[in-house]
Amino acid sequence: MKVLKKVFKVLLITLLSILVAVILLAVFSIAPVNRTEANQDPSYDLMLQRLDSLKKEFRTTSARHQLHVGYSKVNITPSTPMSTAGYGKRKLARFNAVLDSIYIRTLVIDNGSQRVAIVSADLLILPPTVTAILPAKLKPLGFSLNNTYLGAIHSHNSIGHWGKGATQFIYGKYDNDVVEMLAEQIAESIRRASSNMLPSTFYVNKIAIPEAVDNRLIKDGKTDPYLRAVEIHRSDSSKLLFLSYTAHATCLFSRDLELSRDYPGALVDKFERNGYKFTMFMAGAVASHRANPPKFGEVCIEWMADQLQAKYMESRDKLTEVHDSTIAMIHLPITLGEPQVKITPELKVRAWLFRRAFGEYPAFINVLKLGDLVLLGTPCDYSGEFNPRLDSLGQQLSKNVIVTSFNGGYIGYLTPEQYYDVDHYETQLMNWYPPGTGEYLTECLSRLLSIVSNSN
Template identity: 40%
Template sequence: MWFVRFLLRLLLGLILFVLLLVSISLIPVDETPYQQMPYYAQTKQRLTQLPAPPAAKTPLRAGWAKANITPPYTTPTGGYGERRGRHWRIVSDSIWARAIVFDNGSTRAVLIGLDLLITPPTVVEQLKKRLPELGLRWENVYSGTIHSHNSVGGWAPGVVGQLIAGDYDERIVTRITEGILTAIRNAQANMAPAQVGYGETDASDHIYNRIGFSGPTGPLDGAVRLIKLQKQDGTSALICSFAGHATLFEGDNGDYLSRDYPGSLVDRLERKTATFALFLGGPMGSTGPQARGKTDFQEIRNYAGDLALRIERIAPTIQPRPDSTLAILTLPLSLREPHPRVLGDCRIRPWFFHNLYGDYPSDLKALRIGSTVLLGTPCDFSGELAVELQPAARQRGLNLMITSFNGGYIGYVTPDRYYNRITYETRDMNWFGPYNGDYFKEMMTGLLAKIEAYQPKSVQAVSN
């Protein structure tokens, strides 16, 4: 009988412990409209106070370079899912840091493209300390990635970081940082006058909406967007963005270190279309690739090959022209308290989330090159929201490229109307609560208005 009483007491103690744990770690979701929240007022004020970019002094100059950041040792694979930090064993293709440096005599901006899952916040922290060595600050930098789920991991500490990218290794953070600095340094060394042009082609048939099974959805941004830079010596660079998730390598195929389809695409573009190419993952939130092929390698080859064919048809029609327009803006974002949901509409408390993941600053970035504006987001940004933002750019006579993974990472940002759908994108990976879709759209539209108002002197006036 004493044993039964012991078990009952033990069970009661466990129940009380669980109830105590729940009471101190869970609270209800806060559904206060974002316009009524302090974080909205803070970011709105920062947007209003952003300084106007200085007027151009010279026509646009540009330089580009890349640095191999493939580790000489195996590392965890950065890519969620079944990989769970499992080490890759075979280098299918090398991993690079790419940089394009722009200058118009008064503004210097750097575009970074990384062959990684995201731009690691730990790398951003190192860059903020090291960029002054090159006469730059983080505010000069616009960053993006290819979002390969079979690339180098090990760059994120904490429990969530381990699930995303495996065991943390400071050597990897340093190696990525050094590669970025090397690419920037070499790009600065080959700067020369460059003309700029824009083009795009449709590839909507290559993507699908991953949350479509949960109910009706809107159209996705299926355009391949291109910026072409041309120097007087005939060398050229092509900046390419597209919204298809780089997940053609299946989750159980983690033996390979690979850039997935963006790597295959960039390699072909550099063989046939441009001297240098840089790929940026576009608005990839909930956007999956339509795979065609019997193996992962066939799918990558077919996917990249078809995108390349479409780019090769449009690229010759892009006519680069002289320009001096260059501006870059950084808008630090305040956010709602962390809201990862568990047990219905209950969320874990902020202190618990920060202990699991960390507390990283997040920015919106805007980079204007000629008549094209790149807007960079610290998340998997929804392709549906990107479609909704395009009219605001067209009304201003601007081309708009929206990219993800700019140096912070706050999970997925999807349309607010999907907040209560039970999907990976809208529940598991929504870390900062309701109304972020409209909040991001408002701030990104505000950045567009700010950067549109920048009217540099004409190239002729600058030249004279």
């Protein structure tokens, strides 16, 4: 009997200890969701003050000659199977075949006074771990993050192993060799593009293709249906093309384990087989936007590429020439409130735990002005529902605007505030910051657009 009492006492103490530990863990790691809007956070005013100062200080440099352009693509296809990034359901499964090779694609643009690079990686995102070491790779080439505009195609069937912390359990154990390789190949692509510069003329186009995109967050919700394009004619008669669209590159299913660029890859290949020397794609404002094919899978890849290429070619007579050869770029850190990843609609993970799990990397926004063309880069899955405001401002300022996602930082999904409590992973698990953060970022982008448009 005494033995049983001792055993019972030990069990009771153990259970109570576990209970206390669980309660303490919950107290220190979980808290109620804070619904204070982003514009009420002190970081909001700090950022707007910084933008006001930039408006007073920023000046562009006059071009010394017309725009010169070089281009390159560098293969980053691994020689052995790796885990892919894009679907947690795969549970670290490695790709079992190569549907199509993956690349880093780059345009280098020079006007005699300034030189910039536009780089798109055939990856899910441009990983923050890569961005962190990239400046050292770029410096010998005369580049930095201040004149390198980064993006990705957002394929969910490209390589992983570039994330630290909890990301490793989704997209593959962190591999420093992969991160180094990606940074080195970005630098190599810029080096190659810088070696074949030629005088060039730029043209822009914006084609509505609503049948190819759908709102996956809200039934019959709004979409940004535009394929945005920059066509470049070089003095050797070669034609280059930069494309951006809002539909997620998720034609393939989570069960499909082929390495692939998804529909952006088929699209650029189709153009390069039909008269274009070089084509690159960069994911646009993709939050809540999915492809809208009759059927998903590999047939979706071809259907999307066919639709976008055909509509573009039908609209080539509407190309508008870019007459100004001014170049200006701003790479600006953005201040944010405390992260709050929701585990239920009413409970969040505390900021310290989120940072411990995913690491801390700087977030920033970019603006790149090429005459009357302006690219705006965001560190997130940015919602196309914000684009009409930026398009409208661009029209007022006589600028053609292209918004892109995944600029080398990552802060989750940014969707309109009215969807903050919608039951969807975009607005729950992947919405990492307070309500109104999307509107806040849009305000910052609007001000950057105004700054580069009105500078002299």
